[in-house]
């Protein structure tokens with residue numbers, strides 16, 4: 001069983017879209033059972049699957065309420081073998097609460113909360129906020145692998161140094177965490193994208209996946225349909241996520 005954090009301190013680089021589609025590709029193409037964990041107060045992954053709300057406990061409560069049964073925060077999606085822990089604006093409060101409550105460990109709560117589920121799922125996929133806060137640190141402590149979606153522009157690697165530093169800090173609690181690499185999202189065959197991606201590949205000190213996720217309007221459409229790409233119309237980005245998952249599985 002593996003836990004994967006999808007993370008980048010930058011916003012709008014396709015963390016959420018990648019979390020959803022990597023998760024569903026593992027379910028559909030590889031027969032895996034996956035728990036998606038929404039770790040962003042924006043709750044975009046939860047909204048995508050129609051499970052966003054304030055009536056039930058979710059990620060915020062899991063991180064702050066003592067003795068909460070993790071099974072009570074799991075929600076089903078419309079798909080077999082794909083479950084979700086939802087998030088909402090309560091995560092804002094939860095992040096502050098974790099910092100104030102020094103009566104128990106602060107960084108290891110998610111890891112501990114998930115421990116009883118490790119036999120039930122093949123993968124936990126965590127969609128993180130574009131930030132480093134206590135809930136993101138909890139995600140890194142719980143993760144085996146880190147994947148970083150990036151968009152080709154001059155600022156593509158901004159914040160990556162801080163992220164890598166954070167991963168190193170987390171080793172105190174999780175010595176085996178692996179930064180598997182960055183992958184390019186929203187790729188277009190334009191001059192700037194082609195030259196930019198070549199430049200990134202040659203200049204980055206960080207590992208970079210060969211697979212690039214192409215830009216297509218179908219991705220925006222899937223957010224309205226609430227369907228992962230492989231359950232929507234055939235698309236270039238859907239194929240790319242299949243290849244990305246294959247590339248990832250080969251390295252593990």
Ligand SMILES: Nc1ncnc2c1ncn2[C@@H]1O[C@H](COP(=O)(O)OP(=O)(O)OP(=O)(O)O)[C@@H](O)[C@H]1O
Pocket residue numbers: 010011012013014015016017018040042044128129130185186187213214215216217219220223237
């Ligand atoms: N391959 C793609 N082709 C076209 N549009 C895409 C693609 N991937 C993502 N998008 C669009 O880009 C926007 C940002 O994607 P997404 O919400 O996944 O980013 P994010 O990194 O999770 O953002 P945030 O930092 O706000 O959480 C969305 O509107 C999404 O539909």
Ligand SMILES: [Mg+2]
Pocket residue numbers: 015016017040044127128
């Ligand atoms: Mg997001």
